[in-house]
Every structure is written in structure tokens, then in C-alpha cells.
Amino acid sequence: MTLTVFSESSTPLPRRKATAPARLPPPAPPNRPSGTPSAPASSTALSAITGNTGVSAVSSVSPLVSAEAARGRTRMMPTASGVASATVHKQSRPGVTLLSISGRLTEAFKGEATGRDLRGTVAIDLGGAERITSFGVREWLSMLAAMHEVRRLYLLRCSEATVNQLSMIRKFCGSGRVVSFFAPYLCTACGEPFERSFDCELEADAIRAGRAPEAQCPHCGSSGTFDDDARSYFAFAAPHLNTAVPPEVRAILQELEAAAPAAPREAIDKSVEGNVTRVRVSGRLDGAVRWTRVLDGIEGALVLDLGGVTADEPAGLVNLGEALGAFGPEVVAVALERCPAAVVGQLAQAALPPRVSVTSGTLDAFCTSCAVQRPALVSIIEHGDVPPTRPRHPETTTRPRSSPRRWEPSRAPTAWPWSEGSKATSSS
Numbered sequence: 001m002t003l004t005v006f007s008e009s010s011t012p013l014p015r016r017k018a019t020a021p022a023r024l025p026p027p028a029p030p031n032r033p034s035g036t037p038s039a040p041a042s043s044t045a046l047s048a049i050t051g052n053t054g055v056s057a058v059s060s061v062s063p064l065v066s067a068e069a070a071r072g073r074t075r076m077m078p079t080a081s082g083v084a085s086a087t088v089h090k091q092s093r094p095g096v097t098l099l100s101i102s103g104r105l106t107e108a109f110k111g112e113a114t115g116r117d118l119r120g121t122v123a124i125d126l127g128g129a130e131r132i133t134s135f136g137v138r139e140w141l142s143m144l145a146a147m148h149e150v151r152r153l154y155l156l157r158c159s160e161a162t163v164n165q166l167s168m169i170r171k172f173c174g175s176g177r178v179v180s181f182f183a184p185y186l187c188t189a190c191g192e193p194f195e196r197s198f199d200c201e202l203e204a205d206a207i208r209a210g211r212a213p214e215a216q217c218p219h220c221g222s223s224g225t226f227d228d229d230a231r232s233y234f235a236f237a238a239p240h241l242n243t244a245v246p247p248e249v250r251a252i253l254q255e256l257e258a259a260a261p262a263a264p265r266e267a268i269d270k271s272v273e274g275n276v277t278r279v280r281v282s283g284r285l286d287g288a289v290r291w292t293r294v295l296d297g298i299e300g301a302l303v304l305d306l307g308g309v310t311a312d313e314p315a316g317l318v319n320l321g322e323a324l325g326a327f328g329p330e331v332v333a334v335a336l337e338r339c340p341a342a343v344v345g346q347l348a349q350a351a352l353p354p355r356v357s358v359t360s361g362t363l364d365a366f367c368t369s370c371a372v373q374r375p376a377l378v379s380i381i382e383h384g385d386v387p388p389t390r391p392r393h394p395e396t397t398t399r400p401r402s403s404p405r406r407w408e409p410s411r412a413p414t415a416w417p418w419s420e421g422s423k424a425t426s427s428s
Contacts, residue, residue: 073257074185074218077193078130078159086129086136088114095248096121102128105136112139115146122150123249125256127157127182132165137172140165144174154179154249157197157256167236178240179253183233185215189222192282192308196224197257198234204241207234219282219308268294275300282308285343287315291323299330307338307362317346325353335359338377 085108089100097118132140147153153176158166163181165172182195196215198207206213210231217224226233245253268289269280277298281289285306295302320343324334332355339347339361347358360379 073197074215075182075195076218077184077195078128085109090117093248093252095246096123096252098123098125098252100125100128102130104130105132105140107133107135107139109136109139111141111143112146115143115150116148118147119149119151121152121154121246121249122147123154123156123179123252124176125156125252126159126162127256129159129162131161137165137169141171144171144176147174152246153177154245156180156249156253157182160184160195163233163236167233173240177243177245178237179243179245179249181237183212184227185217185224186227187217187220187222187224190217190220192217192219193227194218194224198237200237200240201243201245207237208241210234270294276303277301278303278305280305280308285309285312285316285320285340287313287319289316289319291319295323295327298327301333301335302327302331303335303337305337306340306343309340309343312340312342317343321346321353324356327353327355331355333357336361338362 086101086103086105088109089102091098091100097120099114099118099122101124144153153174155162155173155176155178158178158181160182163183166178166181178200180197180199182197185194185196186192187194194215194217200207212226212230212234214223214225216222267281267283269282271278277300279294279302281304327334334353334356336343336347336356336358337360339358341361341363344358344361344363352358360377363376363378
């Protein structure tokens with residue numbers, strides 16, 4: 001039997017002094033000692049975009065890249081080069097063969113011969129692919145089938161034309177992986193369309209969730225919004241998300257992006273190919289544009305691209321009309337492309353000068369599916385026989401779901417300024 005006795009002492013027992021809780025050692029600074037292991041390759045690639053060199057950036061990739069980082073990955077909407085076939089350029093890099101394809105992929109693209117000549121790790125830059133025809137798809141698939149000695153294939157900077165094929169043809173990528181692709185944007189300030197590239201490894205969360213961040217317009221610097229349905233556009237990329245990209249391929253992608261800075265277009269850009277002179281006009285179409293200087297010395301055929309015009313003034317429209325009527329016999333034909341609605345309306349009020357034709361113009365349209373009013377580029381090659389004054393209005397398509405769009409009768413010009421020469425001129 002055990003007896004326990006409790007008694008109270010008149011002298012209190014000394015209390016133990018409170019001690020501060022133990023603290024964990026501070027985390028290691030971002031700059032690790034030289035003896036510690038280096039971060040994974042994805043850390044280096046992420047740092048190049050986010051600007052964060054800390055190790056914590058490796059644990060989770062932010063779904064939205066900051067606006068500062070996105071600046072180097074936007075570009076103006078590419079204009080057609082006018083080249084009928086694709087241009088293929090092959091380069092040997094350390095451990096990688098870089099194949100750059102630009103222009104239009106048609107039956108002239110020798111896919112099987114190109115595929116047989118490739119081996120090892122191959123990266124294909126498709127940032128310059130403008131269009132892929134049905135025969136071009138056939139040749140592309142022949143190239144993939146002929147890559148017997150290719151171990152790894154990566155597709156870089158896939159253009160919108162390439163994304164369209166990737167979305168519709170399951171085998172278009174073969175056994176390869178899409179590293180990055182371009183997506184359409186529209187500037188909310190100047191209305192200029194542009195593109196932003198998305199990275200399937202570094203922006204996997206945003207792509208998977210169908211979240212497209214705002215991007216800076218390379219034309220005016222304002223904010224632009226995604227010009228499509230993000231979930232539908234990103235759907236093709238699901239099998240390629242979170243795929244680790246080898247450092248040597250990542251280095252090529254960064255080099256390609258750095259080689260094409262997102263600089264604003266010049267107000268006037270002139271290029272000559274054969275006997276055709278192409279003049280692109282960007283910015284305001286006002287009385288300050290000196291057409292006499294811009295069009296001085298032009299011979300042969302002239303293509304005047306007005307798609308970059310952000311605003312117009314009456315004086316600018318009058319000066320343009322006078323310049324179009326002042327050409328001498330050395331200019332055999334003048335084609336106006338992507339004319340803004342105001343220019344279309346101005347030209348519709350008067351007869352076109354000799355040798356001048358309009359090949360395409362931007363008119364107000366209404367998407368019957370999305371119930372959204374927005375500009376539509378109308379080609380006279382396709383709709384020249386259906387002027388907006390007739391009861392039946394021609395239809396074109398808008399990007400989300402390729403829904404039909406119709407012209408708004410109340411805002412259409414009183415007459416469509418076309419000529420017989422328009423129907424024979426391509427607006428590329």
C-alpha cells in the first residue's frame with residue numbers, strides 16, 4: 001500500500017524564467033556557394049523571363065508572366081511576304097539542328113527529302129510560317145514520316161497558321177513537342193492586331209486554365225487583349241504542357257526571341273521585290289504625311305498597305321486621293337490593301353483614279369454567334385460581286401469558333417469602290 005501526502009509549503013518554489021522559442025536558421029540566400037548543386041535547367045529558363053534569380057522561383061511557375069517580361073515576346077501581326085513557296089534554312093548548333101521554315105507551305109515544299117536529311121535532336125522554328133495549304137500539310141506529314149534518324153523533335157514559335165493545323169490534325173506534331181506558339185491579340189488603344197508568344201513549359205498553368213494575360217502592344221505601347229477564345233485556342237497545347245525543354249533548345253528559343261525585338265513599326269515602310277513596290281503606312285493618316293516624298297521614284301506596280309492606320313483626318317484623306325491621281329505612266333497599277341472604313345467610304349464617293357484598285361478593306365461587322373460588333377477585313381477578290389448596297393450582305397468569319405460575320409447595313413459605305421482590276425489583284 002502506498003500513501004502519498006500533499007502539503008503546502010510557506011516558501012514558494014522558484015519559477016523557471018521564460019525562454020524565447022527556438023528559431024529556425026534563416027533561409028540560404030539566393031546566391032548559393034559555389035559548392036552547392038546548381039538549380040535545374042527550368043530554373044535558368046524561368047529566370048530569363050521572370051527576372052527572378054532566386055531558388056524559390058523553381059518551386060512554382062507563375063501562370064502569368066509579368067508585362068515587363070512579355071515585352072520581348074510580342075510582335076506585330078506578320079504581313080504576307082509575297083513569296084509563293086516556303087523558305088527552309090538549316091543550321092547546325094551544338095547538339096541541335098535548327099530548321100527555320102518561313103513563307104507558305106505548299107506542294108513545292110519537299111517534305112520527304114527534308115526529313116531524310118535530319119537526325120539527332122531537331123528544333124524547327126515556325127515563327128515565319130504564313131500559310132499551310134492542303135498539299136503543304138501532305139508534304140509536312142511526309143517530312144515527319146521520313147525522320148527515321150531524329151531522336152527528339154521540338155517545335156518553336158509556332159505561328160497561328162501552324163496552330164490551326166495542330167488544332168485540327170492530331171498527327172501534325174508527330175512525336176515532337178511544342179515548346180512555344182504565337183497567339184492573336186488586339187490593342188485596345190490603337191486597334192492594331194499583334195501576337196504574343198506562349199511557353200508550354202513556363203506558362204503551363206495559364207494555358208491549361210485558358211487564362212490569357214494582357215500584353216503590351218508593340219505598336220503604341222498600350223495594353224492589348226486576347227483576340228480569340230482562350231480555351232479553344234489553347235486546347236491543342238494540352239499534351240505539351242510542363243514538358244522539360246533541354247537547355248540547348250531553350251537557348252535557341254531565347255536567341256530567336258532576342259533576334260526579333262518588339263520594336264514599333266515605322267510610320268512609312270517601303271520594300272521592293274521585283275517590279276512591285278510595297279508601302280506600309282502606320283499611325284495617323286493626316287495632312288502631315290508627305291505623299292510626294294513617300295511615292296517619289298516608284299515604277300512598275302505599287303501595293304499600298306493601309307492596315308496600320310490608327311486614325312484618319314479629312315486632310316489626310318484628301319491628300320491621299322490627290323496622290324493616287326498624280327501617278328505618271330511609269331506606274332502601271334496601284335492596289336490598296338486593308339483600307340480602313342473611313343478610307344473605303346471616302347473612295348466610294350468618287351471614281352477611282354486610273355490604274356488604282358482596292359483589293360481589301362475593313363468594314364464594320366457583327367458576329368452572329370458572339371453578338372459582338374467588330375471590324376472585319378473583306379476581300380474584294382471574294383466579295384467584289386456583292387456590294388454592301390445590295391440586300392444580301394456577304395459573310396466572312398471571326399476568330400472565335402470561326403463564326404459568321406455580316407456587314408452592318410447602316411454603317412456600310414454607299415458603294416463599294418471596286419474596279420475590274422481589283423478582282424485580278426491578290427491582297428495577300
